[in-house]
Amino acid sequence: MKELLTAAVTRKPADYVEVRVEESVVTDITYRGKDIDNLGQSVRFGGNARALVNGGWGFVSFNSLDALDRKVDQAINQAKLVSSHTSEKSVLAPVPVVVASVPLDVTTDARDVPLARKKEVLDGYNSIILDYGKNVTSSSISYFDHYRKLYFANSEGTYVEQERMDVAGSIIAIATRGADTQQGRAGFGSTRDWNAILGLDKHVLDACDVASQMLDAPPVTGGQYTVVLDPFLAGVFAHEAFGHLSEADNVYENPELQKVMVLGRRFGRPELSIYDSGLDEGARGYLLYDDEGVKTEKTYLIKEGLLVGRLHSRATAGKMRERPTGNARAQDYRYAPIVRMRNTSIEKGQSSFEDMVKDVRLGVYAIQTYGGQTNGEMFTFSAGQGYMIRDGKVAELVRDVNLTGNVFQTLQDIDMVGADFCTHEMAGGCGKADQGPLPTSEWAPHIRIKNVVVGGSR
């Protein structure tokens, strides 16, 4: 492969050329209620060529490596056509030329686990849900393991081969009473150890408790509250509310946004530090080299409240004259890499959960999440469930807790960061520009935010 790809990118009439090839195997298992809904095994093979000529990009993806040279030429011709419409120059931040091979480094390889064993474990969780009673009537379990071998070569002489594993899933308990349906969720994920799927009985039981109790929970009353987020939701908050804004492809050609995102500017209180890292072993966002062959790192975005960094591809870093960070990622061989997050985390703080709650007269403790979204300025996400906080104590369960706010204001309104930082993984991932779900991680402790708008139909 090395010879084939290296030859395809060498001495080409372009400022830059790269070729990526991917071979992967995915095992999917889904349960819908008592039966397996799908059990499948898929082989994905394909590649792409990307070329840069005078600031214009061409990209060609394919399933066969036959006539690879012609495909590279096609990408170059497309790049030339783009460059004939623009007066831009090609700018890529310089990075060290790397020749590396990253073999799979896992404690338990999903491919070594017999299908019967995978099914046995999932059957166990499914039984917990279906035997639970108390209006818990159905389940929804999704599991996958994904082995990938990735090849990358560029015209600068970099050649990287990487093997990766990603195992993840979600286990959902569904409670129904009359026309009312509620859910409780547990999840897992790892790039290092298939065994991450084991030992979740208590979490699955908790999910059942939540689904069942939510049938009796009233919807939250809409309004503005002090909100305590659990580590899951705090992580999703970091990802949605600040991670996306830190992606330099929004900023690098937008002078107005550059004025807002000035390094050194205060975005939060000194308690708040947020980073994005490719180096956290086991995290679904773990990544040694990105899809431009750039070594990843731990990149601080906010340190003690100040903006100190952002996430770059080589093109965005080159244009902004900043350091590339290894954040160029592609969903798979069908897509060109764009700036994406890896593991976006809120660093451990000093507050205890009791401290966060004790002086809140009326607030919301929001737990777990269905997901979230942002446009840069505004974010929104929904909690899996919530509890009212009344007179310093966690009180009754409420449902339909959806939080929204302005990113800039909300970051400043984070007034407490917990000392209870924890790692956690979920299935799913991030979606951007039609590419998704990309595996990412979001670690955090509990955090407290003042003045958050919580939607409610009451």
Next chain:
Amino acid sequence: MERVLELAMKKCQAAEVFRIAETSVPVEFENNRLKRIETTESSGLALRVIKDGKMGFSSTTKAGDEESLVNNAVAVAEFGAPATFEFPGAADYPVVRNYDSTVPSMPVSALVDVGTSVIELLRPLHPALIAGASVEKSVEEREILNSSGLHISQKSTAYHMFVSVELVEGENFLSVYDGVGSSHAALDLQPVQRRVIEKVKLGQRNVPFRSGKHQIIMTPNAAQSLFMPLITCVNGRAVQRGFSPLKDKIGKQVCDPRIFLHDDPLRAESISASVFDGEGIPSRRLPVVEKGELKNFHLDLKAARALNMAPTGSAIRDSVESPPGIGPSNLMIEPGNTPLEKMIKGVDKGLLVDLLMGAWSGNLYGGVINGNILLGFVIDKGEVVGRCKNAMFSANAFQVLSSQLQELSAERIDYGNSVFPYMLLDGIGITVKE
């Protein structure tokens, strides 16, 4: 494909081979200029087998991989889902206008010209405006061959344009998105351009608004969010498993009597028009809600068998990598009588909502629609006066559709895969950050 079927039938009692081959050429404009031209060619095979009463699935995008495709499906079938249905045989298929031979032959430079003219149209609106566009042509072939004697294929084309505008002034962001598509090249791009320009113009002035229960006009774009819970709940899988609140509502009133919702994969020149669904069932126009009464669920073979009903041609396949799912292809809501202008004139204090962010992320089975109003406009004494910010829209979609609808507009917007009118609603909870 024949070889895959032949290999599979040596080891299994039934099999279905699905093939998809697509070439698409998106031309991407970012940050006010042409940035990238892509050509993506993808092809692959998916296989479903039934062996000893159980179902196995496999897929591959690797050429010449037929044997391992079959072996993988057979291997997983040992633990697979109980096979509760048979693959369908040949049937009579409708004629659908979903292929335009001028689409594949469109020169790339023509796509570049279309995008360039859109960017040039938008840029003068504001010096800080950042416009993006994606103009794409594609051609797709899909083919299904199964052991019940079905062998059918179709070739379809698609042409679409998507436009985005970002306008950042200090910490105030305005994001506008819109798009349209068709299977045919003779696509009128004017309405999209007009809508984007209007939204950018109206969105530049922020106007205060108060929390409370309000009259709200949903644009056709926002109205689609409002129907998401209903579509989720008529999904045959949710019905079959008993947790859809609509599971026993066929023939019952679930919406206001003025609501007619059809799913029409036969609509000529629409972007998702198709001759057959992901399992080879002939496509047909499916009434979902008529006069507010629930008429049909979306059913694939499996859900249909479980519910003892006929499949509705609603099996969806986006790629070879997953087995068929269930979903709508081309939703259409019948218009009402009220001209949009009159609808707006009739609102004393309210909002015109165009885009809800995160509306999909609540408990859809419960009908919960909670979204940040990413793009919405304040209506004051019958006039649209500016943009409403920092506001959350909260409603129960089932309640809204049955008892909070005031009017449907005479105008509709055709996005290429859906056609919706504007909807005037009453008593919608809006929470605004003070």
